[in-house]
Amino acid sequence: QVVDADGGVHFVIPPPVMWDSAASKVSRPERLEARGATGAIGVVDDRMAAPLPGDRVAPMGLRVEAGSVVVDPDEAMLSARDTVWPVYIDPAFNAHPAAEWIAIRTGGYTSTLYNWGDISSTMLGEGDGYCTASSCNTVFTQRLIWEFSGLDTIRGMTGADITSATFTVNGVHSYSCAATTTDMHVLLAGVSAGQSWGSHNWSQDTRYSSRTEYHNASCGNTGYRSFDATSAAQHFAEYDWSTLPLGLKARDESTMTGWKRFRHDATLSITYNRPPDAPSQLMLTNPVNSSCATGAGRPFINSTTPTLSAIVSDPDGGIVNSRFYVVSTANTSVNIWNEAAVEWEAQSGTRFHSTVGAGLLSHGGTYAWRVQAGDWARLSPFSVWCEFTVDTQLPVTPTVTPVASGTGIEAVYQADVERGGVGMLGKFTLSPGTSTDVVKFLYSFGDPAAMKSVTVSQSASATVSFDPVSSGPVTLYVKTIDRAGNVSPQREYRIKVAAPVEDVIWKLDENTGTSSADSGPKGAGPLSITGASWVAGxxxxxxxxxxxxxxxFDGVNDAAVSGGPVLxxxxxxxxxxxxxxxxxxxxxxxxxxxxxxxxxxxxxxxxxxxxxxxxxxxxxxxxxxxxxxxxxxxxxxxxxxxxxxxxxxxxxxxxxxxxxxxxxxxxxxxxxxxxxxxxxxxxxxxxxxxxxxxxxxxxxxxxxxxxxxxxxxxxxxxxxxxxxxxxxxxxxxxxxQGAEVEDFGQGASAFTAVDPTVSGQ
Incomplete structure (x- = not known):
């Protein structure tokens, strides 16, 4: 409060606040819907005047120094990583004097006392009531009116946002030490210099509060006194008035006893509490991070106890709380989960979390959820609805099929059959089996702890390549992950990589003619023999x-050659x-x-x-x-x-x-x-x-x-x-040793003339 030496209050300063520009991330349709749910008229989009729904708001410190009132911006907001710049600070000196004031009277006086001051240095202020004293010069009745403007922040509220309002005037004199009643009226028309006694309606319906007292220096009780203007301010906000004219009228205007003088420096102080904004940036944070979605875009989750979250902001800053509601889309009238967030209360702009209790959700169910915030006095509009579907059923074990032919394929690696060789490329088709919601395959050749992933369209198969670097057994490990994150049992497909298998085999067993056939799989063709003769092998x-x-071969000019390059x-x-x-x-x-x-x-x-x-x-x-x-x-x-x-x-x-x-x-x-x-x-x-x-x-x-x-x-x-x-x-x-190995691992006939006395044979 700002007071004078006598303790009279001139200003009442609400807590100063600051806000960032987080609402820039919220679409205008969402803000319109959120504010519209409160019954407010329109949306204030001027961030210079007030924070927008979704802005992060924090209170500022306020201290009095010699000759100054100092506000201290909130350091945490200025340094936070998630603060959205620019940031606005508002000292909120909202208790201010009237923009205009007039005195109107009867008794043949046709002029208006506009923005009047003291009658004289010894007669401070202007009178209100019935005046017949000699100092009045004539008999008349006078009333005082102050008009307050510049209250755009208040205009953007609803009447319910106003918690209290005080109209404060400085009572400097009363004709009598008898306590008489002075009424405060809300006038329906603004004031101007040309107005007269008949310009305003002073009916019983416009009277909003009163005080019964005297203001006489000899009797005491002079100084600033306050009228309850709460209902007046609520009507001002509810009906979006451009100005708020407040007038003082003596209850009894038939006697000089009710005559009082007031100075012009009246003030209006309004205390308000706007409801929190509709919670925003709703997300599933466990078991997956997923933004709010509905319909076909809703996430599938593999948990019956998901964690839900939302950011709760209050346009006035301060402490807020929240409550989460979960319903089944099959019956939206019954709350399955209706619990406060685990944070219970926190500073405006905090992300609140709520974990759905065990045993309430079931596999295959689709659920909708929303959030409502509070500040211990007012509730916010509900947030938008979000949805999710619970899927806790594991995909079936995937299948693995070697690709039989195609570009680049050099070997078909059948399960548990020795095939291929080092550097011989093979491919496998990974299929989800009967599961219809698989979106990813995990696979690894040899190390189940180091799996790679392949993302596929729902229920599609994937093809992976195998390029062995060594011969011997290798296990292909395969799992699938469905759209809810469920992981299937592991498929283990055993591969046996053969040691290099002959592409070309010339046994040289014809024993006649001038050519020798290739019996290998490559089909390199026969050798053409020149000069060489057949002998026992x-x-x-x-x-x-x-x-x-x-x-x-005779070592002179005998040779056997192919029809072209083979290797x-x-x-x-x-x-x-x-x-x-x-x-x-x-x-x-x-x-x-x-x-x-x-x-x-x-x-x-x-x-x-x-x-x-x-x-x-x-x-x-x-x-x-x-x-x-x-x-x-x-x-x-x-x-x-x-x-x-x-x-x-x-x-x-x-x-x-x-x-x-x-x-x-x-x-x-x-x-x-x-x-x-x-x-x-x-x-x-x-x-x-x-x-x-x-x-x-x-x-x-x-x-x-x-x-x-x-x-x-x-x-x-x-x-x-x-x-x-x-x-x-x-x-x-x-x-x-002479094995006839055409397919690695098949039976072999070796040289049999073996001396049993020689070791290592």
Whole structure:
């Protein structure tokens, strides 16, 4: 309160408030609906005058200093991350003097005393009542009127928003020390300088309050006195008046006893409490975060105890509370849940939460919910309705089906069947089974704790790719998630990735003619044989299979070649063959068992070198040039070559690692059996980018400077080519020992002439 030295109140200052611009996030139709529910006329959209519904409001501190009244903005609002700028501060000095005031009288006086002051320095104020004293100069009756304007904030309210109002005047004199009644009227017309006695209606209906007292210096009781103007202010707000004229009239205007003088500095103080705004920004916050929606857009949730939330704001700031209501859409007249938020009460602008009690909601039910706020005196309009559907039923276990064909597919990985190989792409179709609301698949190859996700349209299937990096068993783990967030039981689909399977197999078992057929799945076509002759193969020599044959090459110009390129030498590949080197040719040159022609040289060579260390030590080798015409890198054995005995050679190019490797497995002779254990050499890093050779695949010779050479002297049998590098020791061992492996894991017939006294066979 602002008072004078005598304790008279001049101003009553309501708590100052500040507000942000959070209502910018709320659409105007929502605000219109929310305010319309209170019966208010229109919406105040001028944020400079008052906060809009949805603005976050906070009270400000107020303190008095020497010569000043100071307001302190709320630091928490200024620093909060969710404050929406700009922010407005309103000191709210709403108790203010009248804009205009007049005195009107009878007795032949036709002029209006407009914005009057004191009669004289010794006769303060103006009189109200019946005057017959000599000082009146004549007999007349006078009444006083003050008109208050600039109350737009109050105009935007309803009458129910006004909790109290006080009209305060300064009583400085009364004719008598007898207590007489003065009435306060609400006048229906505004004031102006030209008005006279007959300009206003002073009927009984316009009288709103009164005071019975005297204001005589000799008797005491002078000073500021207040009339109850609550009903007047409520009518002002309810009917949206532009101004509020308040007049004083002596109850008894027939006697001088009721004569009193008042000064012009009357004030009007209004205390109001607007209802909180309709709660806004309604959300489900558990088990999912979901904005308010209805109809087809409503969320599906997998909980019967969801947590609901809304932001509650009050245009006057201060403490608010809230209550949440949940009904079934099948019967909206019965509240299933009707509870206050867990916060009970908090500052305006707080997000309130309510968790629905257990046992009230059920699977398959669709529910609507809304929120109402309060400030312990007034209730807000209800918020908009929001909806959700409860779905606690888990999806069925998904199905997994290998894709049989299509772009990029190199293998069909059937469950529990050894298929494919390293680097051989496969695909799987993941299906939701009989579940009709699946929206996401979770899957992982090998690690159920590190699943990837694929989002699909409701109940659609998904296709995922599998590109194995190693052979052996791998489990595909699959789950589904429905639109409510329910997770299905886990499907475990067991895959067996085969060690590299031969793409091309030339058994060389024809024993007649000048061609040899490819029995592998790639269909590389027959070899055209020039000069080489048919001889008994190692299986026949070792007594394990009588119809095993091989080719014998003279080391001069014998060869067997394909009709075109067979391997993509820019990618990983493996080549293998059983070979026997003519002892008479040892140390006399370099000889090639397998190769594929480039433009001017072989893209790779598997064979024999007479000097591997520059000192005459021979070796088995697998080599590749860095580029089509660059430096050659070689993986070579460190042990001596035993000529005249059967040996299994395997050369590998790993395009991913950029290396070449060689395995040598000594088979021996029927009279001297070797251990049959593959011995690795390498890997050796090759430089440059791997390149694709465009020429024919050749057995028994290589290519240098665009000329065939390095002719093989000896026998060659069982040539096999692989897509993907060989990394499985058991596979190598079976190949070395002569197993007829056309489909990895099938039965095998090995060399049978085994000396039981030799370990490791």
């Amino acid at each position: 190692p299986h026949q020599l070792f007594g394990s299979r009588g119809n095993d044959w091989a080719l014998s 993509d030498t820019s990618k990983s590949f493996t080549v293998s063959a059983h070979v026997r080197l003519d002892p008479a040719k040892v140390g006399q040159g370099d000889y090639t068992v397998l190769s594929q022609d480039g433009l001017s040289q072989s893209a790779f060579r598997l064979g024999y070198r007479s000097s591997c260390d520059g000192a005459g030590t021979d070796c088995w080798s697998f080599s590749m040039p860095d580029t089509s015409s660059g430096t050659t890198v070689t993986a070579a054995t460190s042990n001596d070559v035993t000529a005249g005995e059967w040996v299994h050679l395997v050369g590998e190019h790993d395009a991913t690692a950029g290396t070449v490797r060689l395995w040598v497995c000594e088979v021996g002779t029927p009279d001297r059996l070797a251990t049959g254990e593959p011995i690795p050499s390498g890997p050796v890093v090759r430089g440059g980018a791997a390149w694709q050779s465009p020429g024919v695949f050749a057995i028994g010779r290589g290519l240098s400077a665009n000329t065939a050479g390095n002719w093989w002297p000896g026998q060659i049998d069982n040539v096999r080519l692989f897509s993907g590098h060989v990394a499985d020791a058991a596979k190598l061992r079976r190949l070395c």
